[in-house]
Amino acid sequence: MPFTPSTTPEAVRRVACIGAGVIGGGWVAHFLARGYDVTAWDPAADAEDKLRRLVSAAWPALEQLGLADGASPDRLTVAPTLAEAVADADFVQESAPEKLELKRALLAELAAAARPGVVIASSTSGYPMTDMQTTAADPSRLIVGHPFNPPYLIPLVEVVGGTHTDAAAVAWASRFYDVAGKSVITMDRELPGFIANRLQEALWREALHMVANGEATVEDIDASITEGPGLRWAFMGPCLTFALAGGEGGMAHMLDHFGPSLKSPWTRLEAPELDSALRDAMVDGCASAAGDRTYADLVAERDQGVIDVLRATGRLPRADRAGAPDPAVPGQRPHTPGSAAR
Known part of the structure; x- marks a missing residue:
């Protein structure tokens, strides 16, 4: 079925974050800092306490980045059920664990519970949306919105739809993330692992080969990049x-x-x-x-x-x-010629 948005990306006021772990909690902190009302839901018994601690820990960094007008941790609500979390949401960000069957079931439940015309994005780090939207009654509004950890600090989000996603939903989501302060790559087609993860993975696998073969140490590898x-x-x-x-x-x-x-x-x-x-x-x-x-x-x-x-x-x-340590940089040593090179 064709996707008809319930509102414009610029008019979004409430975001629902489903899953409140490291990634989901990072999304919560980001959206709060951008001035949105956020409703979160996570099935874990201690999820709310952990989430509020994560937001509190992230807030000093967010203040340095610059807060939107009205931004406040007080605009966070933790709902008792998934249905209540998405009832009034203008956008939904799902960040459940990377288990395909769990993602399928959860996205189908979200597609049934969220208001018509509301885009639902998955934070998956590798699954194509085509594989996740198979059981949803309305897959046209399901997209991937892949962030990088922590989402409140790293700007990038990769956006792509699945076979049954309406192109209008992808365009809407890309515009929303842009309005919400993210740096957006809208992918032309699905690719397992997306773009940045594939590049990271290539580097990571070569590093493991070098360590396994005794060709380089972990310290050598990290220094070779930094x-x-x-x-x-x-x-x-x-x-x-x-x-x-x-x-x-x-x-x-x-x-x-x-x-x-x-x-x-x-x-x-x-x-x-x-x-x-x-x-x-x-x-x-x-x-x-x-x-x-x-x-x-x-x-x-x-x-x-x-x-x-x-x-x-x-x-x-x-x-x-010049030549003196910067008091704003903890642990910085006085500069001496050649100290910046290895």
Whole structure:
């Protein structure tokens, strides 16, 4: 059946959060900080106490990020039943444990209980919505809204529907998350694990291989990211970072120069064939991402970004206190030449 929204994304006033564990509780804190009324439900006997402690612990960080007008932990209500939790909700965020049959049953129950036209999002970290919406009477409004832990601090949410999801519901949810202060990726198609988790998983599996084979220690692996590419990924991502490795020739030169290394045994993953279609997709994608920024602009942005990250994490002194520890960074040591490198 076609999806007809009950309200606009901008008009949402009450959000229901179903499941109040680490992820669900993080969503609760985020929505409260954005000025929404939040109703939560979780079947655990001690769920309310744990939830309110989580919100209280998160609130100082949320105050630093900046609260919306009227934001308050007092706008949280914990309902005794699922039906009561969603009765007046304009949007529903489900964050139950990652068990497929549980998700199916819960989403079917939510689709039956929530008001018509209310989007229901799942925080699943890997299941396609197509696999979860099979028993729902109205699957058209069921979408994935995949956050990252903690949801009140990490901006990203990946949005995608299933085979029986109405495209209008996906568009509505993406707009709502945007209004609610998230950074949204609206996926064109379903992909197990979505985008960011697949990238994380590739890195994680290679790390496990290296430890298992005695090729690197856990400390080596973590330092290789925090002291290396992680500094650049924080603001530029792997594709534009690699494009800069091609100099003024950009991604095209990088692929032409380093493309043969895809056949080298640098990872246990099998590399795709670097044919003309893939090459063009990468080159065009980087050009689109760069927009009007020149190579010099991107280099300056990268360099300043790395400096900002190093300084923010206490590995460089503040500009106004060069050589002295920053009192705002706990445990920071005085800067000495070479102390930021390994």
